[in-house]
Amino acid sequence: MNRENRTSISGFFLLGFSELPEEQEIIFWLFLCVYLVTMVGNLLILLAISLDAHLHTPMYFFLANLSFADICFSSVTIPKSLVNHILRSKSISYIECMSQIYFFITFANMDGFLLGVMAYDRYVAICRPLHYTTIMCPRLCIILVMVSWVITHLHALLHTLLMVQLSFCADNTIHHFFCDPYPILKLSCSDTYFNDLMVFTVGGMVFMIPFTSITISYAYIFSKVVKIPSAQGIKKALSTCGSHLTVVSLYYGAIMGIYLRPSSSYSAQDMAATVIFTVVTPIFNPFIYSLRNQNIKAALGKIKRDLLKDSRITDFWISQKP
Template identity: 55%
Template sequence: MASGNDSQTSRFLLLGFSEDPELQPLICGLFLSMYLVTVAGNLLIILAIFSDPHLHTPMYFFLSNLSLVDICFTSTTVPKMLVNIQTQSKAISYAGCITQMFFFLLFAELDNFLLAVMAYDRFVAICHPLHYMVIMNPQLCVQLVLVCWVISVQHALLQSLMVLWLSFCVPLEIHHFFCELNQVAQLACSDTFLNDMVLYFIPVLLAVGSLAGILCSYSKIISCIRAIPSAQGKYKAFSTCASHLSVVSLFYCTGLGVYLTSAVTHNSHSTAMASVMYTVVTPMLNPFIYSLRNKDIKKALETIQESIALELRKH
């Protein structure tokens, strides 16, 4: 195949984790289980929030959006991998690869921005409790989510369009289980200097900006909590942040782990294994973190469980 971004560049090959046929059923079963748990757990969080009027607050509005994004985030990569394993095919079309890349970048950035917005929400709730509902009014909440979407779409579109300008050479083999932007760019025959600049500079800028917002919010939160006289009051204030802090730590630590792995080892297999943590494991664990640490969510889930049990007894 000649180099060039033309009709001959019709497909890529996703090599995944292993070419050993004996390991394929194990990999398929493991990822199918994690995917089903991720979808079910996040759907339950969304259902609990929408079914309980007590949870119709800004904090849970952002949480429901985060759960929806986590479902979409995992759905951009895992189903295609499972289909390829079942059909014993490693192929993904050129258009399919670019589309997968676009949605992966979109939902990854949405996760990033929503965590920053949730940190701001906790800052207002703890540092300005009397004005919380006035500041975090429904209109502002919707606007914040829309801003997250607009910036994320623009970033994903920019990165995807820049890949369209590249010319590719054989073999078009991606040593990953999905069309990861850096892996695809490495297959290009044409000059990738501009792509590399955009690839590394903009995501780092967006991630650092969001993380800076989170750290700024929590620095002010810590100052406010330290000013609370009673130990019980301090614990109550901090407990409202515990779940969010756990999710933030998990998201950024796994993302940083993937970035460092790809930068230090240059080993595609190691990078693919590390990517599982933030593409699959993190979205799967988020519902458990919020349900186990949040009494309101646990109560709403128990109400749903009781309602389902009652309906089953009726039938």
């Protein structure tokens, strides 16, 4: 069957959250502010880690990759919604929609894999501290991140290729602000059984790999922590994991609430949970890690002082000119 017969529409309409102009305006400014803060927050973390030599360690290498993935994740969904509001349009082309699905799946899964790798890093740091530098060598860190990128891209490619095989007939209205795979599957007039099967099998495996890593790592961590004799030692060990556990809870809470069930059960009410997953989590990550991490705060403070110092030097030389 050729492409023309498989897909009889050229695009979709994104209804967003509301049909009322006043509410649309509020949502636009809210999304714009969230997107800008997400970009600035994650870029500051990348800047701090790249400029401070003390942060050139495995933990911050993974955190830098998480910040990069969050920047890309937010950029997949929010900008199109903002542009459509400015242009007074709700349309998204078929190619744009399939591209959104591909990159949405890629960066959503990448967040999960990086959280799994970071959990393993915390396990080695707490349970095997004497061997930490040997185990978490630069070579292993790069391999873990590269393998994560390869798996997530292949997973996204699988689901996108399956999606383009579906037929979309009369109804092309998406009750969402971006091309979420589940609402798209509900619009199809083809049989989506195989798509749902791949979500539960391949998608389930991709979900379980980092989730298992996190579960096992923290099982070992907590078994080690309870054996620490001093309360101060327990507090220090848990403080290194607190930020990570907070992000993990937000991420997997939203994932399990939305995507671990058949696409036919997806409803408009699930859009609120998707917002937590796609909009809230990326903006929370830089605040959670920077506010709870003294090293990140110190690096950002140093960058601020250096910028102020350079500014004063520039002002001085300008004032000396005749």
